[in-house]
Amino acid sequence: MLGDLRKFAFRAKLHMEFILARHISLYAVVAFLAALLNAYIVIPSILDQIVTASMSGPPFGPVRPPTPFMGISLTLAHLIFSLVSVSIAASMAGELASTSLFHLSQPLRRSEYSVSWLLAIVWLPSLLMALSLFVPISAFDPRLVLRVSFQPIYLRLVEDILTFSMFCWAALTRRRGVVAFIGIFFILLLPYLSLVILGLISYVFLGGRNPPSLLLTVYEIIFPSTTSTLFLGSVGQLSLDPMRASVGTLIISVFAQLSYVLYFIRKFEVK
Amino acid sequence: MQNSPLMSLRRKRTSEDGEIIFYRKGHSIEKLAVIVSRNLRKRFGRIQALRGVTFSVSKGSATALLGPNGAGKTTTLKILLGLLKPDSGEVEVFGMDPWRKGDKIRGIVGVLHEKPVYPQWASVRQLIRYAARLRGLGEMDEERAIKLSGLERYAGARISSLSRGYLQRLGIALAILGDPELLLLDEPTANLDPAARMEILNLISVLKEELDVTVLISSHIIPELEMVCDSAIFINEGLVLDQGSLDELARKHNSRAVVVIRTRNPRKLASDLIGRDYVKSVEVSSESVKVEVMPGELPTLESEISRLGGKYGIERVESAAGRLQDLYWKVIGVAR
Ligand SMILES: Nc1ncnc2c1ncn2[C@@H]1O[C@H](COP(=O)(O)OP(=O)(O)OP(=O)(O)O)[C@@H](O)[C@H]1O
Ligand SMILES: [Mg+2]
Numbered sequence: 001m002l003g004d005l006r007k008f009a010f011r012a013k014l015h016m017e018f019i020l021a022r023h024i025s026l027y028a029v030v031a032f033l034a035a036l037l038n039a040y041i042v043i044p045s046i047l048d049q050i051v052t053a054s055m056s057g058p059p060f061g062p063v064r065p066p067t068p069f070m071g072i073s074l075t076l077a078h079l080i081f082s083l084v085s086v087s088i089a090a091s092m093a094g095e096l097a098s099t100s101l102f103h104l105s106q107p108l109r110r111s112e113y114s115v116s117w118l119l120a121i122v123w124l125p126s127l128l129m130a131l132s133l134f135v136p137i138s139a140f141d142p143r144l145v146l147r148v149s150f151q152p153i154y155l156r157l158v159e160d161i162l163t164f165s166m167f168c169w170a171a172l173t174r175r176r177g178v179v180a181f182i183g184i185f186f187i188l189l190l191p192y193l194s195l196v197i198l199g200l201i202s203y204v205f206l207g208g209r210n211p212p213s214l215l216l217t218v219y220e221i222i223f224p225s226t227t228s229t230l231f232l233g234s235v236g237q238l239s240l241d242p243m244r245a246s247v248g249t250l251i252i253s254v255f256a257q258l259s260y261v262l263y264f265i266r267k268f269e270v271k
Numbered sequence: 272m273q274n275s276p277l278m279s280l281r282r283k284r285t286s287e288d289g290e291i292i293f294y295r296k297g298h299s300i301e302k303l304a305v306i307v308s309r310n311l312r313k314r315f316g317r318i319q320a321l322r323g324v325t326f327s328v329s330k331g332s333a334t335a336l337l338g339p340n341g342a343g344k345t346t347t348l349k350i351l352l353g354l355l356k357p358d359s360g361e362v363e364v365f366g367m368d369p370w371r372k373g374d375k376i377r378g379i380v381g382v383l384h385e386k387p388v389y390p391q392w393a394s395v396r397q398l399i400r401y402a403a404r405l406r407g408l409g410e411m412d413e414e415r416a417i418k419l420s421g422l423e424r425y426a427g428a429r430i431s432s433l434s435r436g437y438l439q440r441l442g443i444a445l446a447i448l449g450d451p452e453l454l455l456l457d458e459p460t461a462n463l464d465p466a467a468r469m470e471i472l473n474l475i476s477v478l479k480e481e482l483d484v485t486v487l488i489s490s491h492i493i494p495e496l497e498m499v500c501d502s503a504i505f506i507n508e509g510l511v512l513d514q515g516s517l518d519e520l521a522r523k524h525n526s527r528a529v530v531v532i533r534t535r536n537p538r539k540l541a542s543d544l545i546g547r548d549y550v551k552s553v554e555v556s557s558e559s560v561k562v563e564v565m566p567g568e569l570p571t572l573e574s575e576i577s578r579l580g581g582k583y584g585i586e587r588v589e590s591a592a593g594r595l596q597d598l599y600w601k602v603i604g605v606a607r
Contacts, residue, residue, distance in 0.1 A: 107378035270354040
């Protein structure tokens, strides 16, 4: 059992190294640039916070609400690492249509193969994103890490993990174009498009009242971070607290990832 | 082949887990069958590729998988590797179900695909190293595979830069990595120049003779198959028409075997041979004798020739041309 697990980890790691080998330096550069960008945006704002806090009260008083700058750097990191995730998913789609024949002719299980892609598409970009936010701050001064408000970062990560999990499914179409389309659609359009639709529903059918809370709840669960940033001033309108909604997001993510792996193990054929 | 790296080969007799890997069937014919397939069916959309494929491959044999284009050969091989899931039927390779235990099977089975696709960006050595590490093999094994397949000069080359023939050699290097127990070869000599063809065929023979590797080869080049194979499976439109050892099949289908013997004494040899009851006809020319033997009696003639070799100054025996070819037309031709 333990030996099996070891073998699993060993082979999944080998495969992951192999598929990432070609682009790993690119991803490292991207992560580094993202970190620099974040440092440039976030650190001055934290310093600013500390200065104002020290002028208006005791030096280590309660942590202040996040500054808008954190939001900007989060959004940037989100866009950058979503692109990374989409591009890895696109290479998976390309591989499924071609070199998967080579990989799956080796002593590599379909589970190992699909899990290593899952790690590369979902967890690697999420991890890099988190690091790009925290590393520059802690490099500047580790104590500052505690000054960052964690909730928006957490919500962003949770939302992105769900979105990236969808990219794994998209890759199963074996078409790069489909992955690219779904990627752009999920990152740039869907969060806002569905809001517009919600708005239209409430305007056309409900005479301007709030949309049904069920729809709103679904929206919140799928986009906890987008919700909390867009509804910043009017949390009262929300049917769920974003932190509560994020539990649903996590559950759906786990389900999406498990079902992707199961589908792959049971159904994926190298044609 | 005297100083070939093959000399250093030692077989791993058990799989990693130490379990017994050869499968014993109840039937007497299927003694130590490495592959057993019963009633395999596979459909791709509207095409029924396999409609009940039943065959077995016994340990240590070299079996030709023969059939016209679209017969289902590649599909069958992919099912044996666990790359495709059969719609119904049973299949066991080393006693394991390929779809569920594919990784174990692929650890001891070397494969060369009909249309292999490799990551273009990698170098030959990178790719072989990756495949070797997945099998828990080291650098020695990598080097040996590179050497045996004649890839030394291209070990550092990018795969995208390889010619088709060298791509084929890369496929062979990957297939023989780490002493496989079974080789599944889908058109192994495609794209090779004549010298490379012979090299690869020799390699297959040596692997079979010295290391007792079981080989299943799909190909359309019948004379080549005849050189290395001792059994055949005929498949057409997703059905196995017949299978067995070449001798058995030749007897069954009354198929003729012709051998051309180059000798310094053609007349004497001919008059000696014509009296044997297994010889059907003899044709004499200035330096050779063409002998047609009764179906299934080729081995008898072969042992006779080696006995008479010195006596009649026999220089060379040319292939038993046409036996498999003849069988092919008899078995597949009837079906068509
Ligand atoms: N991935 C696939 N999708 C759809 N049809 C397929 C697929 N693979 C094989 N087929 C069909 O299944 C049938 C058997 O194909 P297969 O490749 O097994 O034949 P084959 O015996 O290897 O032929 P060849 O000698 O031409 O290589 C053919 O009709 C083929 O078109
Ligand atoms: Mg084929």
